[in-house]
Every structure is written in C-alpha cells, then in structure tokens.
Amino acid sequence: MKSYIPLLIFALIGVWSCVPKEDVLVGPVTANIRELAVQEQQLSDANTKFALKLFEQIVQRNPDNNLFISPYSVHQALSMTMNGNQGSVLEEFKALLEVEDLGLEEANQAAKDLTAFLLGLDPQVNLAIANAIWYKQEYQVQPPFKQTARDYYKAEIAPLDMWDPNSVNIINNWIAQQTHNLIRDMLDHIPSNAVMYLVNAIYFKADWTYNFPKANTKKEKFYPKPGQEVMVDMMSLGEPATFNFYQTSDYGYIEIPYSSGQFSMGILYGYDGNTEELTKRLTMDNLVLWREQVREWNVILKMPKFKFSHKIPNMADDLIALGLVTPFGFHSDNFTKLFSNPTDELKISRVIHEALIEVDEKGTEAAAATIVEVIERVSFPPSGPFTLVLDKPFVFFIQEKHSGAILFMGKLENPL
Incomplete structure (x- = not known):
C-alpha cells in the first residue's frame, strides 16, 4: 500500500476549511512533504x-x-484519555482507536509526529490542533500522566474548581479561542462529581486550488430526495479544471484540492443520492482503491455552497456500540493511572462533540471540538467554605437525634 494520510476522511467528516486571502490561487503551491515513518503510517491508517x-x-x-x-x-x-488506564481497560481503548499493534508509548509518539506533519504540511493552510486538560483542584494527577499529555499532545493542564459555576466558561472560552469562535458555549454545565475534562479542538481554513468565481454562483435546483427539490446557491467553475477522479456505473469519487493539493475535499456521490448506500461503500479497501486508481480529468465542477453545524451531546452509546464498554460504567479498573490520591470509582460520563463547516466560492472553513468528561461515583463538598443557595422548593422536617423520631415534616413551595 502506498503511503498516504487520511485526506478524504478529514474532508468528509470533520477537518476542513478555508483561509480567505485577496490573492486568487490558480494552481497548486509547494507543500512540505516528507516520507511518513512506519509508526506514523500505522497511526494514519488507525485514524482512517x-x-x-x-x-x-x-x-x-x-x-x-x-x-x-x-x-x-x-x-x-x-488517545489522551487512554493514557489514564492500564490492563484490560487500556486494551479496550486501543481496540476502539485501532492501535492494537502499537505499544502505548509508540502510539503516543506516532500521534505527536503525525500531528506535527499535518501542521507543517502546507503554509497556505491554516490548521490548528490543540489539547487541554482540567482536573478537580483538590486532586493530584499522577506525574507520568501529566508528562505524557504535555510531551505527546502538548496539552495545557490546570486545576479547576468544579463547584464554581463560572468554571464552565473557562473551558468554553478555551474552545472558542482555539476554533476562532466557531464553536461556542459547547459545555452546558459541570456536575459536582466531575473530576477531569480532556478536550481537543481543531480548526482548518484553506482556499481551493481553483476558486469558484462568485459571479458564476446562481440559484439552481438541488434534490434532497426523489421527487423533492429546493433552490440553492450553486457554485460553478465556469471552465474546466484538473481534478483527481474515479467513476463507476453506480457512483463516483472526486478530490477537490486545497492550496498545494495535499489537503482535499473528497466527495463520494451516487447517481440516485442514496447516502446510506454510499456510506456502505466507504471502506478502507475502497479508499485505497480510489486513491490508487484516480485519474486526472478536466471537469467543469458545480457544487452548492453550504454551512451547518452538528452537535452530539453524548457519544457514549456510539462508542459503547464500537466496543469501549468498561470506561462508561463505574469500575475499579477505570483510570488507575490518573490520580495519585485515592478516589471513588470513576467513569466517562459524556463525550461531547461539536463541529461546524462552511463551504463557499473561496474555500472551506471548519472547526470541531471534543470533550471527555470523567466523573466520580460520589460527590463530596469541597474542603473549604462554599455557597449553597436554596432557591427552589424544598422539603423539610424536624427530628430527634437519639430516637430518630420525626416530629414535623413539610415542604416549602413559595416563601411568600
């Protein structure tokens, strides 16, 4: 198999965007290409x-x-979260992430090297990848976990007052800053038994190699389903340009390049618009086939402008269905390499994901963020003073300590 990075996947499901500039690109610029090391290629395949x-x-x-x-x-x-585990739980993470053939340190090193390769690949592409970890300020994170997060993922690591309602803004503001304000107010609340947040943010912005002239954009029909039509802003090159192209009697695949052509938007289309069938064709073997057998064709390309965002409040059920089971339930084997101080049983409660993409005549802009929330089985009040506000209806009773007798009971619905 020839060396490649998962360009189509970044394009189809989550990593692409555009850098607005005054200069119009008329062809590829030079990219900083180097041969991938064996472990980088393994991780690239694992990502795909x-x-x-x-x-x-x-x-x-x-x-x-x-x-x-x-x-x-x-x-x-x-991958960052994986490093807080060992034994069978670690193996569940490795299986999910498709890195069973790599040792933990090898997987971390490959993640670092592949990210560095992507970030330095094309000077005309604005790609940023950032990681951060916040942990409960009363706890102590094990030094090896901290060191791994910093060395291999360049993660910012800081304590956080999980009881402070304003702490949610610290995480949200960091995400907004890393994604150029495209992803905002992603985290809705911090539960009192939260002990750690592991966060990744990614941003991509790049011009097309061949920009679509704005004057060519017209209202044209788009068919969401058979028998349905809507009017959309349809972009058009207006004249032929060279694209990598693969076609069968049932479907086609085209790579729309950005800048130097090292990044591209891969599009898999069917003549009946059945995306369920297209998804079934999207396999590792087919990706290799398409990338190896594409031919250069002169194409007058037309495609719609679009912009939308998608948020998944919790990917837990999806990840459990893919085999990551133990970390989503309280278990003594979970996160044994995370904290130095004793804790109650831990689990991942939420994996929140949000992404946004905008495609126009000049290029593509996209951003995404992922939050892994780790919680403890029980919640203890902080050791120092804290504020409790009883600002909602409550039940109360008067009791005798020795006998346990309850003398009075009531509830307050409205003090007035």
Missing part, C-alpha cells in the same frame, strides 16, 4: 479505520439529517 467505523455508527442514528464530525478530534481526545 476509526473514522470510517465512527462515521458509519453515527450515520445510523442520523439517517435523514446533515452530519459533520471530526474523527481526528475524537481520536485525539480519547
């Missing part, structure tokens, strides 16, 4: 396999809706 199965799983829950995710962001967030 993970992306394919995650996308297929989520499509099943969203058969008729627009869908946009960043598998790379999810993979990064869960």
Whole structure:
C-alpha cells in the first residue's frame, strides 16, 4: 500500500476549511512533504479505520439529517484519555482507536509526529490542533500522566474548581479561542462529581486550488430526495479544471484540492443520492482503491455552497456500540493511572462533540471540538467554605437525634 494520510476522511467528516486571502490561487503551491515513518503510517491508517467505523455508527442514528464530525478530534481526545488506564481497560481503548499493534508509548509518539506533519504540511493552510486538560483542584494527577499529555499532545493542564459555576466558561472560552469562535458555549454545565475534562479542538481554513468565481454562483435546483427539490446557491467553475477522479456505473469519487493539493475535499456521490448506500461503500479497501486508481480529468465542477453545524451531546452509546464498554460504567479498573490520591470509582460520563463547516466560492472553513468528561461515583463538598443557595422548593422536617423520631415534616413551595 502506498503511503498516504487520511485526506478524504478529514474532508468528509470533520477537518476542513478555508483561509480567505485577496490573492486568487490558480494552481497548486509547494507543500512540505516528507516520507511518513512506519509508526506514523500505522497511526494514519488507525485514524482512517476509526473514522470510517465512527462515521458509519453515527450515520445510523442520523439517517435523514446533515452530519459533520471530526474523527481526528475524537481520536485525539480519547488517545489522551487512554493514557489514564492500564490492563484490560487500556486494551479496550486501543481496540476502539485501532492501535492494537502499537505499544502505548509508540502510539503516543506516532500521534505527536503525525500531528506535527499535518501542521507543517502546507503554509497556505491554516490548521490548528490543540489539547487541554482540567482536573478537580483538590486532586493530584499522577506525574507520568501529566508528562505524557504535555510531551505527546502538548496539552495545557490546570486545576479547576468544579463547584464554581463560572468554571464552565473557562473551558468554553478555551474552545472558542482555539476554533476562532466557531464553536461556542459547547459545555452546558459541570456536575459536582466531575473530576477531569480532556478536550481537543481543531480548526482548518484553506482556499481551493481553483476558486469558484462568485459571479458564476446562481440559484439552481438541488434534490434532497426523489421527487423533492429546493433552490440553492450553486457554485460553478465556469471552465474546466484538473481534478483527481474515479467513476463507476453506480457512483463516483472526486478530490477537490486545497492550496498545494495535499489537503482535499473528497466527495463520494451516487447517481440516485442514496447516502446510506454510499456510506456502505466507504471502506478502507475502497479508499485505497480510489486513491490508487484516480485519474486526472478536466471537469467543469458545480457544487452548492453550504454551512451547518452538528452537535452530539453524548457519544457514549456510539462508542459503547464500537466496543469501549468498561470506561462508561463505574469500575475499579477505570483510570488507575490518573490520580495519585485515592478516589471513588470513576467513569466517562459524556463525550461531547461539536463541529461546524462552511463551504463557499473561496474555500472551506471548519472547526470541531471534543470533550471527555470523567466523573466520580460520589460527590463530596469541597474542603473549604462554599455557597449553597436554596432557591427552589424544598422539603423539610424536624427530628430527634437519639430516637430518630420525626416530629414535623413539610415542604416549602413559595416563601411568600
């Protein structure tokens, strides 16, 4: 198999965007290409396999809706999380992330190297990948876990007052900053028994290699389903340009390049518009086939402008269906390499994911973020003073300590 990075997957399900500039690109610029190391290629393949199965799983829950995710962001967030585990739980993470053939340190090093390769690949593409970890300020994170997160994922690590309602803004503001304000107010609340947040944010912005002239954009028909039509802003190159293209009697595949052509938007289309059938064709073997057998064709391309976002409040059920089971239930084997101080049993309560994409005449802009929320079975009040506000109806009673007798009981619905 020839060396490649999962360009189509980034394009189809979550990583692409555009850098607005005054200069019009008329062809590819030079990219900083180097041969991938063996472990980088293994991780690249792992990312692709993970992306394919995650996308297929989520499509099943969203058969008729627009869908946009960043598998790379999810993979990064869960890869950081993986390092807090050992034994059978670690193996569940490795199986989900398709890195069973790599040792833990090898997987971390490959993640670091592949990310560095992507970030430095094309000077005309604005790609940013950032990680951060916040933990309960009363707890102590094990030094090896901290070191791994910093060395391999360049993660910012800081304590957080989980009882402070304003702490949610710290995480949301960080995500907004990393995604150029495209992803905002992603985290709705922090439960009192939360002990850690592991967050990835990714941003991509790039011009098309061949920009669509704005004057060519016209209202034209788009057919969401057989017998249905809507009017959309349809972009058109107006004249032929060279694209990598693969076609059969049932479907086609085209790569629409950005800048140097190292990044592209891969589009898989069918003549009947059946995306369920297209998703079934989106396999690792087919990806290899398409990439190896594409031919350069002169195409007058027309495609709609579009912009939408997609948020998954909790990917837990999807990840459980893909085999990551133990970490989503309280278990003594979970996160044994995370904290130095004793804790109650831990679990992942939520994996929140949000992504946004905008495609126009100049290029594509996209951003995504993933939040892994780890909680403790029980919640203890902080050791210092804290504020409790009884600002909703409550039940009360008067009792005798020694006998346990309750003398009076009542509830307050309205003090006035």
